[in-house]
Amino acid sequence: NTTLVEEDKEIYDLIQKEKWRQYSCLELIASENFTSQAVMEANGSALTNKYSEGLPGARYYGGNEWVDEIENLCRARALAAFHLSPEKWGVNVQPYSGSTANFSALTALLSPHERIMGLDLPSGGHLTHGYATAKKKVSSSAIYFESLPYQVDMKTGILDYDKLEQSAALYRPKLIICGASAYAREWDYARLRKIADQHGAYLMADIAHISGLVAAQEAADPFAHCDVVTTTTHKTLRGPRAGLIFFQRAPKGEKNSDLEDKVNFAVFPSNQGGPHNNTIAGIAVALKQAASPEFKIYAKQVKLNAVALAEALKAKGYKIVTDGTDNHLVLWDLRPNALTGSKMEKICDYVNITVNKNAVHGDSSALVPGGVRLGAPALTSRGLKEQDFVKIADFLDQAAQLAITIQKSTGKLIKDFVVALDNSDEVKALRKNVE
Ligand code: PLP
Numbered sequence: 467n468t469t470l471v472e473e474d475k476e477i478y479d480l481i482q483k484e485k486w487r488q489y490s491c492l493e494l495i496a497s498e499n500f501t502s503q504a505v506m507e508a509n510g511s512a513l514t515n516k517y518s519e520g521l522p523g524a525r526y527y528g529g530n531e532w533v534d535e536i537e538n539l540c541r542a543r544a545l546a547a548f549h550l551s552p553e554k555w556g557v558n559v560q561p562y563s564g565s566t567a568n569f570s571a572l573t574a575l576l577s578p579h580e581r582i583m584g585l586d587l588p589s590g591g592h593l594t595h596g597y598a599t600a601k602k603k604v605s606s607s608a609i610y611f612e613s614l615p616y617q618v619d620m621k622t623g624i625l626d627y628d629k630l631e632q633s634a635a636l637y638r639p640k641l642i643i644c645g646a647s648a649y650a651r652e653w654d655y656a657r658l659r660k661i662a663d664q665h666g667a668y669l670m671a672d673i674a675h676i677s678g679l680v681a682a683q684e685a686a687d688p689f690a691h692c693d694v695v696t697t698t699t700h701k702t703l704r705g706p707r708a709g710l711i712f713f714q715r716a717p718k719g720e721k722n723s724d725l726e727d728k729v730n731f732a733v734f735p736s737n738q739g740g741p742h743n744n745t746i747a748g749i750a751v752a753l754k755q756a757a758s759p760e761f762k763i764y765a766k767q768v769k770l771n772a773v774a775l776a777e778a779l780k781a782k783g784y785k786i787v788t789d790g791t792d793n794h795l796v797l798w799d800l801r802p803n804a805l806t807g808s809k810m811e812k813i814c815d816y817v818n819i820t821v822n823k824n825a826v827h828g829d830s831s832a833l834v835p836g837g838v839r840l841g842a843p844a845l846t847s848r849g850l851k852e853q854d855f856v857k858i859a860d861f862l863d864q865a866a867q868l869a870i871t872i873q874k875s876t877g878k879l880i881k882d883f884v885v886a887l888d889n890s891d892e893v894k895a896l897r898k899n900v901e
Contacts, residue, residue: 496841678702
């Protein structure tokens with residue numbers, strides 16, 4: 467029963483360093499958040515010791531009396547947090563992550579090589595929505611299913627529903643996936659439902675990024691139109707790292723009536739083994755929090771902060787994809803500043819601001835992303851408000867201008883850029899300022 471610091475000082479020290487990094491940096495990665503102490507306690511509990519393949523009441527192992535209660539509570543809280551009636555919706559809370567949730571949903575709904583359409587990765591979609599390049603099928607969702615991605619409008623950056631409708635008429639998909647990793651605008655689920663219905667296709671929303679906003683009713687409701695909704699639990703929802711799959715129940719005999727068995731079978735035994743019960747307990751805690759009035763205030767503030775950041779950057783002359791945001795993220799197009807996303811990410815690391823490089827629609831190469839993605843969820847959890855995000859825009863502006871100046875003397879290569887960052891007094895001064 468020795469503690470971590472006594473047992474393994476090396477790992478303990480590294481964890482402390484990471485904790486300090488999270489605390490001392492401005493965390494702007496749109497897919498990250500700070501989960502609560504309560505969630506972390508559940509996540510680090512004795513539940514990690516237990517095997518419980520199967521579902522509550524039907525396990526392949528003994529000793530699951532309390533684990534069954536926890537999973538049932540988690541399922542009930544998931545439905546409650548998203549305002550769903552147990553007669554109309556069910557949920558599987560066992561997926562280890564968003565990616566396994568998505569692949570399980572695909573294997574539940576489709577036979578191998580059936581056709582899917584999801585938002586293209588360079589348009590803001592996720593790998594697991596059928597990503598393939600001209601040369602290679604990258605994601606297993608494109609390897610085991612036939613994928614034809616749809617895109618945003620190359621001028622506006624906004625989803626081109628007309629073009630999607632035309633492509634779907636030719637491709638006749640069995641499944642349309644909506645949802646994204648880097649799309650700042652609201653989704654028209656009703657329009658997508660209409661397009662799916664023209665081909666008898668399923669409609670699935672992956673709300674990984676926005677699920678906290680959906681739970682707080684600060685984003686459009688995908689459940690009103692979709693057959694299946696998947697999400698991660700660790701982004702705006704602020705839980706531990708995992709995934710959920712919601713499936714619509716329907717009166718017997720209708721298309722969806724067997725989704726429950728299909729989804730549950732796809733998660734276990736098709737794609738996973740024993741559920742991570744510690745994580746499921748952590749999800750349950752996070753879902754209880756997400757159903758609270760405080761969480762609604764949080765979700766509203768996330769959106770206000772993202773808008774404040776986008777507007778402040780625009781006021782400084784920068785280009786924001788789609789000219790703004792409806793949700794928690796801001797996609798910043800750095801191509802007009804002749805700066806790559808990689809260099810911006812790098813200089814931000816040097817000055818204690820954490821962002822990620824991101825493809826921007828129309829990028830000539832996916833290997834050289836033209837932008838960075840910024841998100842408000844994590845720093846909103848730390849209590850920051852609009853005026854703080856205006857200050858952050860100031861820091862980002864200083865970092866971008868420094869990067870442009872340094873690049874002039876170092877040329878295109880990132881390794882020369884990094885050497886110059888190491889030697890720059892201005893970079894050191896900005897880092898101090900951010901701290
Ligand atoms: N779906 C979307 C829209 C995502 O943005 C992500 C991750 O960023 C995932 C799925 C995958 O989640 P995970 O990293 O938990 O597998």
